[in-house]
Amino acid sequence: MKTIKNIFLLTAVAGLILSCGNNNGGKSGAMASSNAEKVYVAPGEHDEYYAFMSGGYSGNVTVYGLPSGRMFKEIPVFSQFPTSGYGYSEETKPMFNTSFGFVPWGDAHHPDISQTNGELDGRWLFINENNTPRIARISLATFETEEIIEIPHSAGNHASSFVTENTEYIVAGTRFAVPNPQRDMPISEMKGEFKGPLTFIAIDDSGHMKIDFQLNMPGFNYDLAHPGRNKSHGWFFFTSYNTEEANTLLEVNASQNDKDYIVAVNWQKLAEFVANGGGKKVPATYAHNVYDEKTHTATSTMMEGVTSIDPREVEGAVYYIPIPKSPHGCDVDPSGEYIIGSGKLSTDLSIYSFTKIQEAIANKDYEGDAYGIPVLNYENTLAGVVTQAGLGPLHTEFDGRGNAYTTFFISSEVVKWKLETWEVVDRQPTYYSVGHLMIPGGNSRTPDAKYLVAMNKITKDRYLPTGPELEHSAQLYDITGDKMELLYDFPTHGEPHYAAGIAASKIKDNVKKYYDLEENNHPYVAKSESETKVVRNGNEVHVYMTMIRSHFSPDNIEGIKVGDKVYFHITNLEQDxxxxxxxxxxxxxxxxLLIMPGQTKTSIWEPKREGVWPFYCTDFCSALHQEMQGYVRVSAKNSDTELKWSLDDE
Amino acid sequence: MKTIKNIFLLTAVAGLILSCGNNNGGKSGAMASSNAEKVYVAPGEHDEYYAFMSGGYSGNVTVYGLPSGRMFKEIPVFSQFPTSGYGYSEETKPMFNTSFGFVPWGDAHHPDISQTNGELDGRWLFINENNTPRIARISLATFETEEIIEIPHSAGNHASSFVTENTEYIVAGTRFAVPNPQRDMPISEMKGEFKGPLTFIAIDDSGHMKIDFQLNMPGFNYDLAHPGRNKSHGWFFFTSYNTEEANTLLEVNASQNDKDYIVAVNWQKLAEFVANGGGKKVPATYAHNVYDEKTHTATSTMMEGVTSIDPREVEGAVYYIPIPKSPHGCDVDPSGEYIIGSGKLSTDLSIYSFTKIQEAIANKDYEGDAYGIPVLNYENTLAGVVTQAGLGPLHTEFDGRGNAYTTFFISSEVVKWKLETWEVVDRQPTYYSVGHLMIPGGNSRTPDAKYLVAMNKITKDRYLPTGPELEHSAQLYDITGDKMELLYDFPTHGEPHYAAGIAASKIKDNVKKYYDLEENNHPYVAKSESETKVVRNGNEVHVYMTMIRSHFSPDNIEGIKVGDKVYFHITNLEQDxxxxxxxxxxxxxxxxLLIMPGQTKTSIWEPKREGVWPFYCTDFCSALHQEMQGYVRVSAKNSDTELKWSLDDE
Incomplete structure (x- = not known):
């Protein structure tokens, strides 16, 4: 019961902090005015940065501008999106295929931008799905989801989808230990029996994902991860908790051990091992869904088999390092020398030295082992400790000027501290209960550190009230000075867990404005009104339809029968x-369906009642948008109404 | 072909205007700085106004703060919403029931706030669904959708859901003429055969909706509407277009007549007629879906029959008034004397006098009739014309200081003009192609006219690019001075067609913060952990589960079999x-499922594979959120694994 009391104490402290109430961070009127100018983007001007935020339980990604905090787009990724028809149209439904069947929802957590030589390159955004383990790739030319791969043998894909320095790999670490392979067994017998696979997905030059291998780790809970960079390139670091392997009431039972582990993985060594035929091919069934920009259509392939590696079979590749209990973030500084572990029930931050880790490995300086995996000596791998930094450290980012910024959930603050001296130099309150934070490029070799965004988990009174359910709240800080300066609060859509930011200049000139109609290879495309037609094949009717300001072709269709399955394949002929x-x-x-210029999308309609039924354009497209409409006549199943349709030139 | 040429000309003019490109409205640096302060809401401070915007093709309503332009919430209404499980949970699925079956999407257009004595009272927000005709009521205490009613005999429920001065009625005018009753007939024979019912829905003291009667109008397209107010209280005005009754290529064929009609309806007379037994009961089938805040559950009832009124059978109740071709908006000034019709292919605005309309009715000053409905004399009902005001007028709101503000889609501007002198006093460009506009209370007796929001249909280069698909764009103007002043651009989610604004002070103190657990009457509620259990009934398994920081009870369940249908009924025990x-x-x-404090929600899971499968909390709820998880053991269909579950006190 000791642990419970500690938790209650922490909660009480948090309560005191929260009860400070509505607070503007102590800004004077004069400073508030200056902050207004700092976040204001005048009509006709553009923001400086893109911020890509996970939508959490929305399953999507949202795109914000900084410093304005304005949301420019919600990119549908893992969840059905009625706004555009994503997950409802025939072309996009395959994106939701999994080994469990059609899963129309996802829990998106950690967006990460592709890198080249340790710098953000602005080609793709990867993001993990926690619930039914998957990773998606979003094109930063079209801002659309192009690919989703399922992760087999995993459960709660949380330590994901972080990117190595040349986008060689992204990772997927299971948060929940599960039987591997899955099988019916008593839950209480999990200890030693459940596993915690860490999956390494290789990325090719076109961005396509392929599972290269799975490291079949002991059944702890793998929480967050970051790749080594610069001098630690070739390694990956993951936090793990519940090394107690508790199966019930984890808030108590997984808080027993004083220390859990960071896992240090030499992925270059493992990749070489696999390339040389190492590892074991094991059964696995998982979906791989790819959206093709030319056919405007997704296809889903059910994949079989993965290469599994026992972490004990590759010498020098996998180590555990002790870390204060129940860690969350695991972050690597721009030089690659320092790995920051955030024991979330601790007041201290443990910072590990990559050099010392290598020395400990070389010297076999082990404290023991866990299921045969060497545990490096805690004291001898430490570079330093930031003591009494705050309560509940979660995540650290960097400014490239020798400073680190760590969020503390329980004490609701961002703490700035110096690398190498481990000295706290500033702290600013957050409103309230900050989770992760983001500095554009803050997890690369070259942070672009003008702003810091704190993503807060409790909103309460920060905005006008909107009932029991509230948006989450972000806060924007100016970090160019010695002290962080709170500039602005802005609400965020869904539950942003994590974000990736990048200078707008790295992306904006490559953004696609419309799809080339000439390149449209959709099997049911009509590239001009003269190609539109209606074709019956048994009870299936295929309508090849076009839309242009401001009419459909055809816009009158007769001869549809109750019981038909009508496929409307609709091409937007606009090229602007x-x-x-x-x-x-x-x-x-x-x-x-919301159809972009040059694109074709398909909707199925199964009419159940006779009559004359209208359709229309749902996007206010021109002065005569309200006139963009048509009718379908539906006759009885056995009627002899003949198929016919209007054409523009009739 | 003459009409087509005119359209091309208008489009060319619009093109010229759009090609002016990226423009900040001519603000100097100094003014931009002042505008920054005007829209800045400092951390810890609150916005002055709520703006409720339709989501258009998102099917939802979004809630913004003014002047900051920040989005505080997306309220799911007509569309499935993976973020909260709305439309997926067992409790909310009945909200999507219609006479066509389960329709998981809607096209939301015109939010309107309930009124008392012609003033916004902040109790409810009504909004229409265009595609599968429906109207929803949202509580402004919980900001949740509480009721949806389907509108039978209608198609394209566009002239909707505007509210009378004491919320006696809301209306639903069909945009597409359809056979009434629906029947299989040639589309080309629509003229004179199709109908355009206008539906009047009575609202009771608790906000519940009931179809009182349908006025079975000729088969034109009814577009927008506003109730009379003040001196014209008791009347309703609708615009109609396609009086040509064209069935194909409406952009040409519905632009032939120089004039279409405003319909003036004396709804008080019709209500009295129906109350006295008038009208004809006709067959109709339509869904009425009500969400109950105490059981946290929606129920759907399939209703039968409506009262239909032939507009010719009630003397003095229904008149047509000519209006320049293809009108969109139909707006009534705060005094109720002036009805502004926006002929959207015209450069002029026609303003009608309610007094003159009454005189024309009294004098039977008719130009003729349409299908037996008297057409009042155009010239003799006119109060005035705002000439050469702009191109493509759409919508007018008022400031209560004698000024009106009209949007012009084609010339991309908001034009301010004086009531009674009809003189244009200011015009400001919009970026680009403005649709509707909103002034808080601008359609009531007492506008609260500090800000004007223009909702623009074309975004192009206003923000950092996000691929072919862009958010729509709103612009905020300060209208307290002689000239409108553009303050800010902010993106809007979905496609806001229309908005309703209200001073925050009228709502914010009544907003609910959580649901009272004691009042929870959900049939499967567990009000404490001691009430949690798992009950098998054949292959149906009901899990009575609770959640509180930071664990589920039960969090281990065994004895589930492949082929079971597992109902997770989950109660959030928090009361904060x-x-x-x-x-x-x-x-x-x-x-x-996202479950608010005191609420119960249900999700069905049908396990298909044996194994031990995890579940977890998706909302970062505490320092030990990551520990809030559990397992379900699934055994083979015929296994003898017994049902058992963990309890907190075990």
């Missing part, structure tokens, strides 16, 4: 920026 | 503001 059209059909058991 | 918990189950064919 920001001229989407929409399509919606009364009573359809799906969503509307 | 902003302490939601989430629940998600690996591989579940639904979304997660």
């Amino acid at each position: 920026f920001d001229v989407p059209h929409g399509f919606s059909m009364i009573g359809a058991n799906t969503s509307e | 503001f902003d302490v939601p918990h989430g629940f998600s189950m690996i591989g579940a064919n639904t979304s997660e």
Whole structure:
């Protein structure tokens, strides 16, 4: 019961802090005015940075501008998105395929931008799905999800999807230990029986993902991860908790050990091992879903088998390092020398030295082992400790000027401290209960450290009230001076756990404005109104339809029967920026389609009642948008109404 | 072909205007700085106004603060919302029931706030669904959707859901003429055969909606509407277009007549007629879905029959008034004397006098009739014309200081003009192609006219690019001076067609912060951990589960079999503001649940594979959130594993 009391104490402290109430961070009127100017982006001007935030339980990614805090887009990734028809249209439904069947939702956590030579390169954004383990790749040219891969043998894909310095690999570490392979067994017998696979997914030049190998670790809970960089390139570091292997009431039972572990993995060594035929091919079934920009269509392939590595079979590749209990973040500084572990029930930060880790490995300076994996000596791998830094450290980012910034959930603050001297130099309160933080490029060799965004987990009174359910809240700090300066509060959509930021200049000139109609290879495309038609094949009817300001072709269709399955394949003929059209059909058991210029999308309609039913454009596209509509006549199942349709030139 | 040329000309003019490109509205640096202060809401301070915006094709409502332009919440209304499980949980699925079956998407257009004595009272927000005609009511205490009613005999519920001065009625005017009753007939024979019902829905003291009657109008397209107010209280005005009754290529064929109609309806007379037994009961089938805050559960009832009124059978109740072709907005000034019609292909605004309309009715001053409905004399009902005001007028709101503000889509501007002198006093460009506009209370007797929000349909280069698909863009103007002043651009989520604004002071003290656990009447609630249990009934298993920082009870369940249908009924035991918990189950064919304090929600899981499968809390709820997890053991269909579960006190 001791642990419970400690938790209650921590909660009480947090309560005291929260009860400070509505607070503007002590800004004077004059400073507030200056802060107004710092975050204001005047009409017609652009923000300096993109911030890509995970949507958490929304399953999506949101795109914000900094410093304004304005949300520019919600990119649908793992969840159905009625706004555009993603996950409802025939072209996108395969993106939701998994070995469990169609899973229309996901829990998105850690976006990470692709890197070249340890710097953000702005090509792709990767993001993990926690619940039904998956990773997605988003194109930063189209801002659309292009690929989703399922991670087999995993559960709670949380230590994911962080990117190595040349985007060689992204990782997927299981948060929940599970039987591997899955099998029916008593939960209480998990200790030593459940496993915690860490998956390494190779990325090729076009960004495509392929599971290279799985490291079948002991059944702890793997929480967060970061790749080595610069001098530690070739290694990956993961935090683990519940080394107690408790199966129930983890808030007590997984807080028993004073220390859990960081896992240090030499992935270059493992990659070489696998390339040379090492590892064991084991059964696995997992979906790999790829969206093709030319056919505008996703295909899902059910993959079989993965290469599994026993961590004990590759000499010098896998080590545990003790860390104060129940750690969350595991962050690597720009030089690659320092690995910061955040024991989330601790007041201290443990900073490890990559050089000392290598020495300990060379000297076999072990405290013991865990399931045969060497445990390095805690004291001898430590570079230093930031003591009494705060309560509940979670995540650290860097400014490239020798400073680190750590969030403390329980004491609700961001703490700035110096690398190498381990001295705290500033602390600023957050409102309230900060989780992760983001500095653009803060997890690369070259942070672009003008702003820091704190992602807070409790919102309460920060905005006008909106009922029991609230958006989460971010706070923007200016970190160019000695002291952090709170500039602005802005609400965030879904539950942003984590974010990746990048200078707008690295992306904006490569962004696609529309799809080339000539390159459209959709199997049911109509590239001009003269190619539109309606084709019956048994009870399946395929409508090859086009849309352009401001009419559909065809816009009158007759001869549809109750019981038909009508496929509307609709091509937007526009070839200009920001001229989407929409399509919606009364009573359809799906969503509307939002179709970009040059794109084709398909919706199925199964009419159940006779009548004359309208469809229309759902996006206000022109002065005559309200006139962009049509009718479908539905006759009885056995009627002899003939198939016919209007054409523009009739 | 003449009409087509005119359209091309208008488009060319619009093109010229758009090509002016990126422009900050001519603000000097000094003014921009002052504007920064005007829109800045410092950390810890609150916005002055709520803006409720329709999400358009998102099917939802978004809540913004003014002047900051920050989005505080997306309220799911007509569309599935993976973020909270709305439309996926057992409790909310009935909200999507319609006479067509389960329709998981909607096209939300015109939010309107309830009124008392012609003033916004902040009790409810109503919003129409265009595609599968429905209206929703949202509580402004919980900011949740409480009720959805389907509108039968209608198609494209666009002239909706505007509220009368004491919330006696809201309306639903069909945008697409359809056979009434629906039947199989040739589309080309629509003229004179299709109908355009206008539905009047009565609102009772608790906000519940009931279809009182349908006015079975001729088969034109009814576009927008506003109630009379003040001196014109008791009347409703609707615009109609496609009086040509064209069925194909409406952009040409519905632009032939020089004038279409405003419909003036004396709803008090019709209500009296129906109350006295008038009208005809006709067959109709439509869903009425009500969410109960105490059981936290929606129920859907399929209703039968409505009262239909032939507009010719009630003397003095229904008139047409000519209006320049293809009108959109139909707006009534705070005094109720002036009705502003926006012929969207015109450069002029026609303003009608309620007094003159009454005189024309009294004098039977008719130009003729349409399908037996008298058409009042255009010239003799006119109060005035704002000439050469702009291109493509759409919508007018008022400031209560004698000024009106009209949006012009084609010339991309907001034009301020004086009531009674009809003189244009200011015009400001919008970026780009403005649709509707909003002044808080601007459609009531007492506008609260500090700010004006323009909702623009084309975004292009206003923000950092995000691929072919962009958010729409709003612009905030200060309208307290003689000239409108552009303060800020902010992106809006989905496609806001229309908005309703209200002073925060009218709402914020009544907003609910959590649900009272004691009042929770959910049939499967567990109000304490001691009430949790697992009950098998054939292959149905009901899990009565609770969640509190930071564990589930039970968190280990055994004895589930492949082929079972497992109902997780989960109660959040917290009783404080902003302490939601989430629940998600690996591989579940639904979304997660986000459960507010005091609330119970249910998710179904049908396990297909043996194994030990985890679940966890999806909302970062405490320092030990990562420990809030559990396991379900799934055995073979015919295994003899017994049902058992952990309890906190075991």
